[in-house]
Amino acid sequence: MALPLRAIVAFHATARTGSMLSASQAIGVTPSAVSQQIQILENHVGTRLFSRAGRKVVLTEAGERYFDMIHDEIERIESATEYLRGHHAITVLNVRISPTFATKCIVPRLREFLDANPDIELRLDATNEPPDYSREHIDLEVRHGEGTLSGLYTEKIIDERMLPLCSPDYAAVGSMSVEELEQHRLIHSVKNLVQWPHWFDKVGHQPRRRLDRVLFDRAYMSIEMAAQGAGIALESHVIAAQEIRSGRLVCPLADPPEVWQASLWIACPHSHLRQHKVQSFIRWIKSLFAEE
Incomplete structure (x- = not known):
């Protein structure tokens, strides 16, 4: 069965904006067309993706999981398309980091990294929950712990x-x-x-x-x-x-x-080390504490 790409785009726009009306304006179709495409996608995957809450729609648990799995890919497609239209390429870097370390040590000096890497769109996910790299779109993490993380590249910061x-x-x-x-x-x-x-x-x-x-x-x-x-x-x-x-x-x-x-460690799958954006962030964060 062919992948319903138009329906996926309608779903993504609705999940991102929280309403079918806003989604219709974002992708240039009528609200009824958005509703029809979402129904096509729900029939395709065999489960409900939205429930209604007044005039708005709310993602079901299955819808939330699906949105988490596809939204980065949709945005990468949008970035690639804009690049081919003549815009600069933007690379998204997703970093998971403990809230206190982010607040006290990273955010006050983050402008240094952003100014030095204008081609990277940085997203900080401030939580202590370890990522599931097989399901989540996390490029690397900075975590507290003993550094014994099976199957991952780890390097102590300080x-x-x-x-x-x-x-x-x-x-x-x-x-x-x-x-x-x-x-x-x-x-x-x-x-x-x-x-x-x-x-x-x-x-x-x-x-x-x-x-x-x-x-x-x-x-x-x-x-x-x-x-x-x-x-x-x-x-x-x-x-x-x-x-x-x-x-x-x-x-x-x-x-x-x-x-x-x-207890402060960089961690990521070994394959992620091949990415320029990951190496750039690792070099920068290590430089913050080189003197200490």
Whole structure:
């Protein structure tokens, strides 16, 4: 059976715009023609792709999966067509990256990469969920972890030193001992590989009292709470670099023990390394931390 290409285009336009009217205007046909093409596609695949919600249409679960699988290809076709009409070629680079690392380390310097690579359209997918490269259109990822990713190319970006950090108004630099830390509110980033109990264990101190804790699932929230003087966070010198440089965060220990986590990695399928866009991003992100 022939692939219903016109129906696929109508589906893509409707899913992207959220209405058949908008889709009809985008592809230059009537709304009834869009509706007819979607029905043809639903008959072809054997399942409903949309359900109605008032005047709008909403993707079903099957429709969402189908849209995720085809939308990058449709946009590549559009880009290739525009290029042949005389426009510049644009290459789309899809990068999955942890939200805090993106917010604190990548976005503030991202203009450097964009200015140096005007032919690349960058899409950052800020989530901690590991991608399924067989189904998702992700070119590479930057993730926290141990770096043991079966079947993938992995390369460590940098080791992170885990430091107790607080506002200088909360405690001055070098004003505390390790033993005194347990008397204060300790702020936890629950997704860090090194947590407060692990840190105390590594430095050889067992707290004698129940810790006063507050827990966050994003490090940027822990950093901000510490900077506001609400307690002491245990954070990476990489993730908190901006606040450390500006003086918003300081280490209250006179001689902080060296506790490290090797947790920032580049990962992608080996075949993706052949792509110029992937190599360009890898070189750039490694250059950010070369001096550190």
